[in-house]
Amino acid sequence: MTGEPWSTGVRRGPDGVVSVAGVDVHALAAEHGTPAYVLDEADLRTRARAYRRAFESACAQIGAGVDVYYAGKAFLSVAVARWVHEEGLRVDTSTGGELAVALRAGIPGEHLGLHGNNKSDAEIARALDAGVGRIIVDSLVEIDRVADAVAARGGGPAPVMVRVTTGVHAGGHEYISTAHEDQKFGLSIATPPRPASEQVAAGPTTSADAAVNGAAVNGAAVDSGAGDSPAMCALLAVLARPELRLLGIHSHIGSQILDPSGFEVAARAVLTLRAQLAERTGVLVDEVDLGGGYGIAYLPGEVALDPDRIAKDIAASVQGSARDLGTPLPRFSIEPGRAIVGPAGLTLYTVGTVKPVRIDDGRVRTYVSIDGGMSDNIRPALYGAQYHAEVVGRLAGPETVLARVVGKHCESGDIVVHEVQLPADVRAGDLLAVAATGAYGRSMASNYNHVPRPPVIAVADGATRVLVRRETEDDLLALDQG
Ligand SMILES: Cc1ncc(COP(=O)(O)O)c(C=O)c1O
Numbered sequence: 001m002t003g004e005p006w007s008t009g010v011r012r013g014p015d016g017v018v019s020v021a022g023v024d025v026h027a028l029a030a031e032h033g034t035p036a037y038v039l040d041e042a043d044l045r046t047r048a049r050a051y052r053r054a055f056e057s058a059c060a061q062i063g064a065g066v067d068v069y070y071a072g073k074a075f076l077s078v079a080v081a082r083w084v085h086e087e088g089l090r091v092d093t094s095t096g097g098e099l100a101v102a103l104r105a106g107i108p109g110e111h112l113g114l115h116g117n118n119k120s121d122a123e124i125a126r127a128l129d130a131g132v133g134r135i136i137v138d139s140l141v142e143i144d145r146v147a148d149a150v151a152a153r154g155g156g157p158a159p160v161m162v163r164v165t166t167g168v169h170a171g172g173h174e175y176i177s178t179a180h181e182d183q184k185f186g187l188s189i190a191t192p193p194r195p196a197s198e199q200v201a202a203g204p205t206t207s208a209d210a211a212v213n214g215a216a217v218n219g220a221a222v223d224s225g226a227g228d229s230p231a232m233c234a235l236l237a238v239l240a241r242p243e244l245r246l247l248g249i250h251s252h253i254g255s256q257i258l259d260p261s262g263f264e265v266a267a268r269a270v271l272t273l274r275a276q277l278a279e280r281t282g283v284l285v286d287e288v289d290l291g292g293g294y295g296i297a298y299l300p301g302e303v304a305l306d307p308d309r310i311a312k313d314i315a316a317s318v319q320g321s322a323r324d325l326g327t328p329l330p331r332f333s334i335e336p337g338r339a340i341v342g343p344a345g346l347t348l349y350t351v352g353t354v355k356p357v358r359i360d361d362g363r364v365r366t367y368v369s370i371d372g373g374m375s376d377n378i379r380p381a382l383y384g385a386q387y388h389a390e391v392v393g394r395l396a397g398p399e400t401v402l403a404r405v406v407g408k409h410c411e412s413g414d415i416v417v418h419e420v421q422l423p424a425d426v427r428a429g430d431l432l433a434v435a436a437t438g439a440y441g442r443s444m445a446s447n448y449n450h451v452p453r454p455p456v457i458a459v460a461d462g463a464t465r466v467l468v469r470r471e472t473e474d475d476l477l478a479l480d481q482g
């Protein structure tokens, strides 16, 4: 039991007992209880460093600068924000809550970004107070909202990027693919076909007018009047507001991407838009962000994207596109989340019941119920995501059964692992670990059925440390006003 999908600190001893970074699972369970998210600090740091180094070296080869932002939505705590920052990454946040964690960690504002398709005025104000390095605007109406907030408080212009959608559809599930057109994120680079009746409508006379006019209709307008794409309208709208400094263009094409070709297509599309804006206005934006989405291994035999390979490929395609377009290279950034924290985590559970169930084709499926479930890992229920599990507290015989690992919630879709071979003698009291749960496990956890959320325990050099404590029933009841 070494190698993917387990973190690099995971070992199985001769007695069959698994340890993480030198701490065995019995000690973990005795000290912290189950279920518990267990995070291998050295593994996480190594991955953060690997992404930064891979992109720095690939970008140095082509003469471009690069920043790597850790996408905090995958999992953020004060310690994790500090670790990734110590490893030279910046932090990308997508809500006021994530921003609060990053600020509590002491990350300087200029190393933070704020995303979100519906930022509140309070979130925008907090980002401006913190002096974040970039606010990624996601709609036309938000451009005015941010600019008005800057105008009201005075001070220098706020650095913004415009999030665009390139039409590239990539990723593991429709819900986690974010750059195709029929979804809520970003502004499309495609020019919408205009009904013939509108084609002779008099357009505004300048780019700035066009942008402002395009942005004015409750944020619903998608055309400046000059036949522009929503993305171009947004870029022009930003340039039209002196309270904003247009830093660059942002594109995130999806998540859990294992076929890297989508990144190259998106890079070309974004650089083309950058060149078009320069031709139109004389403004060549400095930065291009190609988002996150780098896929990891969830099952034995799956192969994660290799940071060195992907960095070289993306750098080459940025270089090729810039050359073809005759524009200088931009500074360049990426936002991996899952690839940094996903493989570093596992969830440790205790088996409660084992129930053989005869299924349609006459086979028997062994339902193994653990002490957590969809409240600590919603991904199988939400996306049909696949995970791998093993009995980790003892040696098991060679015989296995077809098992389904299920939770304790009142929901038949409460499945944590759809299908896995477990030891035939799997039984109550067994410790069971599910691999690669570091990303989007705790961060998407809920209190369904009033189940308190598990703690996040960091392990390093044979010692454990509670990063996020276990919730208690008292925590839940404290919210209930009677
Ligand atoms: C804008 C943005 N950046 C970065 C990420 C991180 O993605 P991942 O965790 O797949 O790397 C996401 C989530 O998909 C995102 O929406």
Ligand SMILES: N[C@@H](CCCC[NH3+])C(=O)O
Residues within 6 Å of the ligand: 175, 176, 178, 255, 256, 379, 439, 440, 444
């Ligand atoms: N939450 C998603 C990924 C993030 C998608 C949003 N950008 C997952 O668990 O895979």
